[in-house]
Amino acid sequence: MGRGTLEKLATIRRGELSAVENVQRALERIGKQNKKINAFIELNPKALAEADAIDRMLKQGEHVGKLAGLTIGVKSNINVEGLRATCASRTLENYVSTYDAEVVKRIRAGGGVIIGMNNMDEFACGSSGETSAFGPTANPAAPGRIPGGSSSGPAAAIAAGFCDLCIGSDTGGSIRNPASHCGVVGVKPTYGLVPRQGLIDLGMSLDQIGPIAHDVSGAALMLETIAGKNPNECVMLNVEKVTYADKLDDGLKGMRIGVSPNFAELTDPALMRVVDGAVEKLRDLGAEIIEVELPNIEKALSAYYLIVSVEFFSATRKFDGRKYGRRIEEVCGEEVLRRILRGKYISQKEYRGKYYQRALQVRTLIKQELMAALQRTDVIVGPTVPKLPHRIGEKISVSAMYAYDYLTIPANLAGICGGVIKAGEVNGIPVGLQVQGKVLGELEMLRVMWALEAAA
Amino acid sequence: MKVKIGLEVHQQMATERKMYCDCPTNYQDVPPNTNVCPICTGMPGSKPLPPNERAVEAAIEIALMVGCKVLTCQTIYIQRKHYDYPDLPSGYQRTSLPIAKNGKLYGVRIREVHLEEDPGQYDPTAGTVDYNRSGVPLVEIVTEPDMKSPEEARKFLRTLTRLLEYTGKVRPEAGGAMRTDVNISLEGGGRVEVKNINSVKGAYRALKYEIIRQRERLRRGGAVVRETRAYLESQMVTVPMRAKETEEDYRYIPDPDIFPLILDKVRVDAVKAKMVEAPHLREARLVKQYRIPKASANVIVSERELADLYEAVAREVDPKLAATWFRTKLKKVLNYMKLSAADIKFTPTQLASLLGMVKRKRVTPEQGELVLREMVKEPADPEKLLLRLGLIPLKKSELLAAVAGAIKENPNAVKDYRAGRKEALNFLAGKVMKLTRGRADPREVSKLLRLKLKK
Amino acid sequence: MAERQKGIERSAEEIVESFVEATKELPELKETYYSQEAYNIVRSDGEPTPAKERTEFRKRFISNMPGADDHGNLKVEVARWAGER
Numbered sequence: 001m002g003r004g005t006l007e008k009l010a011t012i013r014r015g016e017l018s019a020v021e022n023v024q025r026a027l028e029r030i031g032k033q034n035k036k037i038n039a040f041i042e043l044n045p046k047a048l049a050e051a052d053a054i055d056r057m058l059k060q061g062e063h064v065g066k067l068a069g070l071t072i073g074v075k076s077n078i079n080v081e082g083l084r085a086t087c088a089s090r091t092l093e094n095y096v097s098t099y100d101a102e103v104v105k106r107i108r109a110g111g112g113v114i115i116g117m118n119n120m121d122e123f124a125c126g127s128s129g130e131t132s133a134f135g136p137t138a139n140p141a142a143p144g145r146i147p148g149g150s151s152s153g154p155a156a157a158i159a160a161g162f163c164d165l166c167i168g169s170d171t172g173g174s175i176r177n178p179a180s181h182c183g184v185v186g187v188k189p190t191y192g193l194v195p196r197q198g199l200i201d202l203g204m205s206l207d208q209i210g211p212i213a214h215d216v217s218g219a220a221l222m223l224e225t226i227a228g229k230n231p232n233e234c235v236m237l238n239v240e241k242v243t244y245a246d247k248l249d250d251g252l253k254g255m256r257i258g259v260s261p262n263f264a265e266l267t268d269p270a271l272m273r274v275v276d277g278a279v280e281k282l283r284d285l286g287a288e289i290i291e292v293e294l295p296n297i298e299k300a301l302s303a304y305y306l307i308v309s310v311e312f313f314s315a316t317r318k319f320d321g322r323k324y325g326r327r328i329e330e331v332c333g334e335e336v337l338r339r340i341l342r343g344k345y346i347s348q349k350e351y352r353g354k355y356y357q358r359a360l361q362v363r364t365l366i367k368q369e370l371m372a373a374l375q376r377t378d379v380i381v382g383p384t385v386p387k388l389p390h391r392i393g394e395k396i397s398v399s400a401m402y403a404y405d406y407l408t409i410p411a412n413l414a415g416i417c418g419g420v421i422k423a424g425e426v427n428g429i430p431v432g433l434q435v436q437g438k439v440l441g442e443l444e445m446l447r448v449m450w451a452l453e454a455a456a
Numbered sequence: 457m458k459v460k461i462g463l464e465v466h467q468q469m470a471t472e473r474k475m476y477c478d479c480p481t482n483y484q485d486v487p488p489n490t491n492v493c494p495i496c497t498g499m500p501g502s503k504p505l506p507p508n509e510r511a512v513e514a515a516i517e518i519a520l521m522v523g524c525k526v527l528t529c530q531t532i533y534i535q536r537k538h539y540d541y542p543d544l545p546s547g548y549q550r551t552s553l554p555i556a557k558n559g560k561l562y563g564v565r566i567r568e569v570h571l572e573e574d575p576g577q578y579d580p581t582a583g584t585v586d587y588n589r590s591g592v593p594l595v596e597i598v599t600e601p602d603m604k605s606p607e608e609a610r611k612f613l614r615t616l617t618r619l620l621e622y623t624g625k626v627r628p629e630a631g632g633a634m635r636t637d638v639n640i641s642l643e644g645g646g647r648v649e650v651k652n653i654n655s656v657k658g659a660y661r662a663l664k665y666e667i668i669r670q671r672e673r674l675r676r677g678g679a680v681v682r683e684t685r686a687y688l689e690s691q692m693v694t695v696p697m698r699a700k701e702t703e704e705d706y707r708y709i710p711d712p713d714i715f716p717l718i719l720d721k722v723r724v725d726a727v728k729a730k731m732v733e734a735p736h737l738r739e740a741r742l743v744k745q746y747r748i749p750k751a752s753a754n755v756i757v758s759e760r761e762l763a764d765l766y767e768a769v770a771r772e773v774d775p776k777l778a779a780t781w782f783r784t785k786l787k788k789v790l791n792y793m794k795l796s797a798a799d800i801k802f803t804p805t806q807l808a809s810l811l812g813m814v815k816r817k818r819v820t821p822e823q824g825e826l827v828l829r830e831m832v833k834e835p836a837d838p839e840k841l842l843l844r845l846g847l848i849p850l851k852k853s854e855l856l857a858a859v860a861g862a863i864k865e866n867p868n869a870v871k872d873y874r875a876g877r878k879e880a881l882n883f884l885a886g887k888v889m890k891l892t893r894g895r896a897d898p899r900e901v902s903k904l905l906r907l908k909l910k911k
Numbered sequence: 912m913a914e915r916q917k918g919i920e921r922s923a924e925e926i927v928e929s930f931v932e933a934t935k936e937l938p939e940l941k942e943t944y945y946s947q948e949a950y951n952i953v954r955s956d957g958e959p960t961p962a963k964e965r966t967e968f969r970k971r972f973i974s975n976m977p978g979a980d981d982h983g984n985l986k987v988e989v990a991r992w993a994g995e996r
Contacts, residue, residue: 079501081971092500098971099494101501191946196713200501204712205945234506234714234952235945299937302930309923314536314709317547318498322585322987324975334919341916342923347707355927356709360942362934367943398922399929415946439947471956480959488983493960493968510956531950542987580990584980686992695992710944715952 005070005218008164012069013058019051019069019113022164026071026115030162037138039157041076042084043116051113065110067225072112073157073166075120078209079198080104083114087200088132089122090331095324101198102233103167103209103226110225115163118153124169124202125312125335126150127177127404128390133333136392141183142429145389148178148404150202154212155182165222166212170418171202172304173384173408175210176434179420180384183430185219185449186212188408190439191415192237194223195230201315203308204235206412216421216450220244223442237440244443248450253286255448258377262294266406267386274424274431275383278452282381285451292373292380296365297410303362304409305402306346310356313343338398367414370436374416378444383407384420384434388427407434417442421449422456457671458643461609461663462601466594466635467620468574468627469514474591475573476504476550476714481627483577483588496591498545503713507534511571511593514625515555516719516727518595519569521623521734522616524559526724532717533710534571542585543578550711551596555719562615562736565600572596580652580686592627601639601647606663609638613656622735622760638663642670645680650694652686662687665694738763746770748779755783762786762797768804773811781811785825789832802835810838820897823847850895855888858896859904862887873909881905 011017027047034040044050057064074080077087079097081104086092100108107114121131129137129152139147140160147156151168155178158166168175170188179186187210194209201207211222228241259279264272283289321327329337346355373380386406390396411418416439423433433452437445474481477495494502519526532555536548552571559566576590597616603609617634620626627633636659641647648670650662665687670680684704686697698704710716733741735757742753742763756766756779769778790797810831814824819842830841842848862884863870869887873880881902888901973979978986 077501079499085500087500095500095975096971098499098968098975099502197503198501231954232505233503235503235712235949237947296937299933302926302933305926306930310709311712314538314548314707317538317540318500318545320540320547321977322542323497323545323972323985324500324977337916338919338923341920342927344707345920345923346927347709349705349707355930357942358934359930360944361940362937363943364940365937399925402926413943473956473959478960479965489969489972489985490962490965490983491959492972493965497972499972506952506954508956509953512953533944578987578990579984580993582984583987583989584984585987586984686990688993697992712945715945715949717953718950 004214005164005221009068009070019054020048022069023047023051023071023113023115026163033160037140037156037160038119038135039137039153039160039162040073040116041086041088041119041134044083044114047113047115054111054113066221067107068111070112070165071115071163072107073115073118073154073163074104075151075154075168076117077120077124077169077200078104078167080114080117083117085200087123088120088134089336090133090326091319091328092325099198102195102230104198106226118157118166120153121150122333123336124150124171124174125339127173127401129178130392131333131335138392139182139389142181142389144391145429146181146392148181148389150174151178151212155179155184155186158184158212158214165218167209167222167226168212169199169207169209170412171206171308172405172412175212176384176408176418176420177404179212180432181389181430183422184212184214185216185421186210187219187223187419188411188417189223189227189442190237190417192235193227193239193440195233195236197230197233203311204315205311206308216248216446216453217245220248220446239440242442244446247443248446250447251286252282252448252451255287255444256290256377257282257287257448258290258292258373258380260292260294260380260382262297263382263407266298267383268388270426271383271388271431274426275433278423278433279381281452281455282448285455290377292377294369294373296369298406299362300366300410300413301402301406303359303366304413306355306359307363309339309343310347312339313347316340363413366410370410370414370416374438379441379448380436381448382434384432388429411436415439417445419445419449421452423452459604459667460601460641461603462639463599463609464637465597465616466572467597468633469511469593469595470625470627471508471510471593473508475508475511475593477591478505479591481592483592486588488586489588491588496545497587504550507714508593512717513727515569515571515595516724517623517625517731518620519556520728520731521619522559522561522566522569522597524556524566524569526556526719527554528719528721528724530718532719534714534716535708536711537706537708539704539706543575545576545587545590549573549575550714562612564602564612567598567600569595569597606660606667609663610656610660613659617656618758619735622732624732624760640666642667642674642680644674645670646682648680648682649684650687651684651697654689658687658689661692662694665692669694732760746775746779748776752779752783755787759797761800765797765800765804769808769811772805772808774815777815778811785828789829793832795832800832802831806831806835806837813838818849819847847895850892855892855896855900855904858888858891859901859908861891863908870909
């Protein structure tokens, strides 16, 4: 347990499993089960050919990247040339990507074979996986329940064993939320660590692409592959490359782990019991548990929804139906339209100060609070979601849907990293522990996740 | 009736690459949608590259050229200006906060200067868009409404064009490198903005039309509402462009994909030190430094390369003679051959040498002009050209012989002249020119004839 | 469609109202526009992208267009005001 991805890689390198075989098995499994799970919208017709090329390189002893032969799922808001980046919307239903996103270039260079485009909430506007124009995604780990969102497809694909690794995007929790509900590993990197060139925007100052994996090693591997400065992009951190893989098992002696009572105030007791259990395990492993105060943490939610709406409104002006696709307002789903209209409303000249700029001030407050807490700790742990995932099809209010994001949003506002590792279950439904780290504190975050995974 | 006219001038800057992507900027030389990439066509998920540094530098220089104060130590965000139009690939234009303010140029106050990117080219009648031009770096110069007539506006634009070309940092004028939106209000009426103007002539005509239109409206007791209109070149009229009367809300936000700029004083000073001298300042200096007439200086500074050539030549030969020649003969030859000073291939030394020959009277001014024409066609040492053209200088004895000859051969003309018919002198002079095969100096010929005929 | 839009607009405003309520007492602070703000990140001018790269992109760009003319221009709407008079 926990070394699945690395084992798989080793068997491919040893020649015991060919890349082609790996792809064939994946396609077979997808063929049998995707209709039920709906984790993939489109499959890559060139996958076998690409795998074959990897096999040839391996046979000839040529250098192959660290993802050599692994099957990769890509969320449908990331451009893969030749495949459709639909964002699970009728707006871009027929948009065939005209270029590779930077992360896709790096995955290809790393020897990863792209299996297909994952399902998602439409334009990443959701936390349940129910709003796709191509039908909802199921939760393989908790049948009948939502898988979470908006990276519903990537998380479900991993949970269903459809592929080795996936990349999703996280703006307010869209990687971590489904990772928790589906019982898999998900990481939202520090803002600016991973290039966004080729990611279709939800909120430009909040979005990050990150890995969803079976295990922490897999997530670390993917992160190493996609992270690092992109000269063809302006807003990035000045980090050339990152390495985590060989330091994950350093242990937790001396690690200062923060917990906040403010989380419990927002979360279902059943979930908190699982979280508390995980915290105890971390204490047993040698970590120091420190209490931190995050008194304004719940205000992050509404501030986020104002900011993301303004940015999303701006981002969607290009979907006017003239150059490609359809005009978004004419064909999109409710939540997408809701955010566009909200953004349009509050970014008006006369309201900017009251809403948009005020929300940016609250952002400063949240960031300050988290940074202060992280001064005294290495990481902060807690629940990922405040409540268990509801049943698919269950009608819940808009605010009830937004409420899923309470605990994940702060990390996006502050720009820090956050990862999720399964901590237990409630009535058979997975519950993930969220581990938040400092800016560029991925290593400590991953070490904590790895330790918990190993102890399971 | 009091008229207030203001201008928003959009000038393309001379760079190899576009503002936010590495596509080439030579949009007029290539087929439609050739100089394009995911960024300048607004493909889903595309993000801008860091802004083009040369464009930023050029904008600073241009701002200084128009007399503005550059805003140093201020956070200059690149903003998204949102509006819906077919030529705007992302549905917003990236436009910076002002980089400079409060300038003055030729009596017109400059409100501010900022950085922009060009949209694509939309043909409103054909209904087509070409994104080759999308993303080319622009500098926008906004004036206060200080101009009081279309003529004033036209004059300002013409001199501004020349000034901008002087910097060497802008794309050449041909085909819309400079475009202007005009705004005009008459006393008692609202401010009308006119867009879709592609030339200085167009701006002039649009303004003239608007004055007539607005004046008529007000005269009839109607109201001139605040609106945006479009200029139709083919019909030379303006038509309403936007349905709403209220100002468009562009919903500006700082672009989250581009970090802001901070221009520090050191950098601005460096630009100041390197930049070319503005033409009106150079003109004044030439007058003072070389003691030449304003009229000559004015012609000399009309092109930067011409002024550079002049100052190089003036170092080697009499500046006053040089100035006269630049204003008359050189300009004449260039105009005749449809060349600009930038096209000149001969060296300052070669021209100075020629002027020296004229000064020493080794050649006549007319001969000099012939040599000059040759020199422009094919640069060479003027002595060589003199030989090639067969313009062997005339000896004094040859001239005297020719004058004597002409007098002898044309007794009737001599009689006419002595009888008081002045034009007979021209006839005789013509005969002398013929005898000397055009090599004589007409002034010398007239002088000698008059002398000889006095007896 | 207009009814649907009105309903969505109303539900959109809910969180805006709760934001104003929740943040009433909070102090005024500086706005955070960027997670980590940096300045003067620019790139040098120079050799543009090679034509081959752009030819490939052009093909894909045109194939996504709802309409293109023979020269490769994108076909869009004719301006209402251009047709007047």
